[in-house]
Amino acid sequence: MDFVNKKLVTIVAESALEKRLVTSLHDSGIKGYTVSTVHGAGTRNQRVGDLQGGNVKIECVVGEDHVDAIFTMLSTHFFPHYACVAWVSEVGVFRDERF
Amino acid sequence: MDFVNKKLVTIVAESALEKRLVTSLHDSGIKGYTVSTVHGAGTRNQRVGDLQGGNVKIECVVGEDHVDAIFTMLSTHFFPHYACVAWVSEVGVFRDERF
Amino acid sequence: MDFVNKKLVTIVAESALEKRLVTSLHDSGIKGYTVSTVHGAGTRNQRVGDLQGGNVKIECVVGEDHVDAIFTMLSTHFFPHYACVAWVSEVGVFRDERF
Incomplete structure (x- = not known):
């Protein structure tokens, strides 16, 4: 079975940033995205309050x-200003027309 | 520490398909699965309404x-008919008996 | 663009274990974590009831x-006693100071 190599980009940020992030991702050329509601804590301890808000x-x-x-x-727009982390990994997709 | 190579398959689809997908995955031989409720949008713009439904x-x-x-x-059963995307990636598991 | 190689550890367990897992992860030296509420079933069929509880x-x-x-x-503390699975994968991060 043939898979096409793609990259999975994962971004975790305060819920309040969702709309701005999605708009910025569309401006960066993405075709689709998936959003999960999560909670957690990071290293910017002063932001834990915000993070617990969702x-x-x-x-x-x-x-x-x-x-x-x-x-x-x-x-440019998120890392310096907000509790926002991101990582990238390798994935394979079966049909590449949707990504 | 020894890890065993496995594949992580991720499928995103309309919530209404969950039961059918899980049944089909069991028929394909999987032993366990995890479901998250998410939202988002893909490239089938006509399906955005469904997708926003969850x-x-x-x-x-x-x-x-x-x-x-x-x-x-x-x-065969999902990609041609529904807003459904999937990808696969490499993972390592510590104990392979559960997967 | 330079990415730093890191590992993404994913743990799925009964919701009741969240606090203990997070404490144990902090004791293992992690700096941040993200929690999603999920459901599913695994191979310990006798635990499906718990798992459906979240x-x-x-x-x-x-x-x-x-x-x-x-x-x-x-x-040591989770796999032998609870319905708990985990896997590890390769990811790249842009800024490594937060991880």
Whole structure:
């Protein structure tokens, strides 16, 4: 079975940022995304209060060429200002037309 | 520490499909699964309404030999008919008897 | 764009274990974690009742050197006693100071 290599980008941030993040992701060229409501704590202890108010985890499967655009966007507009973390991993998709 | 290589299959689909997907996954030989309630949007814009009604993300850790069965099942019964996406990635498990 | 290699550890267990798991993860040296409320079923069929009562999925991005400590902790205090599964995968982070 043939799989196409893609990247899964996962972003965790305060729920209040969901709409802005989704808009920014669309501007970065993504075609779809999945949002989960999560909670947790990170290393910015002063932000734990916000985080307990609810976080979102946004996942999107993208082509390799979108990863730089997304992380440039995150490091410009989100990482310096908010409790926001992100990571990227390798995934395979069966049909690549949807991603 | 010894880890055993497995595959993590992630499926995102309309919530209404959860029971059918889980039944089909069991028929494909999986032993366990995890379901998260999520929301989001994909490339089938006409399906955004359904998706906003709620999606599920189903994850299962399986042996390499189950991946083909799962994706054959998905591409036969789900991908052509529904807003359903899936991807696969490499994971390691400590104890392989549960997967 | 430079990414730093990290490990994503994912743990799925009964919701009742969340506080103990998070405390144990902190004792293992993790700096942050994300919790999702999930449901599902595993191979310990006698535990399906508990699982339907609600599970949690705990994710944390850690350095390679924390993976052994976490899985030693899990295999000592959780795997033998509870419906608890875990897996590890490779991820890349843009800024490693938060993990």
